[in-house]
Amino acid sequence: MSTAFLLVCAMCLDAALGEPDWLWSRVRHPAVLMGNAIGWLDNRLNQGAHRRLKGVAAMIILVFTAYAVGHLLALLGPIAEIVVCAILLAQKSLVTHVRAVGEGLLNSLAEGRIQVALIVSRDVSAMTEAQVARSAIESAAENLSDGVIAPAFWFLVAGLPGLLVYKAVNTADSMIGYRNEKYRAFGWAAARLDDALNLFPARLTFVMIVALTGQWSRWGEMVGDARRHISPNAGWPEAAMARALDIALAGPRSYDGRMRDLAWVNGNARQNIDAAEVFRASNILWQVWGLALGLVSVWVGFNFIF
Template identity: 40%
Template structure:
């Protein structure tokens, strides 16, 4: 018997709510978690890895406790499905990711570079200053590819194998990485544990994302580029998603990116042309298909494990 009481119906319900409604507009639980994590950070911060481990232990441990309590709320199959559905809706962000991508597409299509630069921070931490249309398009396609795993595939994967606690803990880990997992003066040591834990949590989902991208695109190039270039990225996970998208879309991703005034040169992935503005909408459509496939796959896995 599965002790986490995974509900495949609940996973489908939550994915459906995300597809129809996007993120909750008010009182988003992830925003509340972020505020609580910031409160803990202010009290335990020290420029050391050990303090970062303590920080992650407190915050992720608390999230696990909340997940276990929520998991025990539903005693019957219907109530369990409802609880799982609401939690899944709260932690899956595929529709919001698509909306951000479409905003960028619209801004770039009408030539409003200032609007696109101002919105890029919703997708990635890349410095937008001075980026022209082509670089903004590449940044968006890369971010949509990578975040398809973080926003959709990974939470559904953990929900399928670990139920409500898996959903809650994954989103906690991923949120902490977004908050402190940076290589800068403040977080290089303190954020080390959060970044490494996020790498572990996303290792399998990123590779599942790559495979689902191949399946949803029906592209032999997606499989070829995934196998050849997926490991070239400095991240152990992002490259799997970006390489598969590059092959599926027939574009070439990678190159020079600026973060906090420092330029990183990343290996190129794919054999096609540089991304263009029109590729942003193509990436969003592919991401949506991958997210829907992930929901069906997660429900099937949960049903088999039940």
């Protein structure tokens, strides 16, 4: 079976089942195992002198281990590849979490804050309704890229080994890729490698959102916003999502009790938003997923015919 056909099957399986609680309440999720490995490396190497070099060594160990595990799992056959790939895609769980924020806001601001705290790392206790909605939509755009399109892309390019390497690096970035005193040196390699692996998928996600929502005339504006963003990759899908919904995203927000004056994305558009925009963003997540599935399916058909 071709890798593209396996990806189509995995995308459909993920969309149908998502992250079943009955399974992950009994066994540890692969992402948890990756996190444990990263935590072990952090505890043993992130100390003393030469922390940047130690961080590079940690990533080399992590990448080679992930590649080897992916290769061994691929030897189990196509069914195993489909199941593992589906587990490491996050389409249904992403939509579920984003919609939960919208549903929480419909009940109360407090419930919206509780739900958005599950998907963002910023301070939520003083968020307004609009800030909760923006946070959910920003998370939706960014995680569409690094939780769905990027894993699918790397599976298509390099099979299960490529997918596991990507997920391991992405998990490392989420754990140690911070610019604070503890991780500025040790997490440098994780952050830079994650930036590199997401470079093309983030821009592919951007193009897909633009293609679906017909915002081609605003291409220059979106590129400008993306380049001003604090992240070299997250700004691309956020810029496209902001224009698709005709709202402003990003802007000032609080982390660890400290307000950061970050640039707005589509700053001249509406800032006073609510649950309705969160649900509209959720619909765009499925539209992009459908486009991705369609493109890969066409590739499968092309290879079958020719």
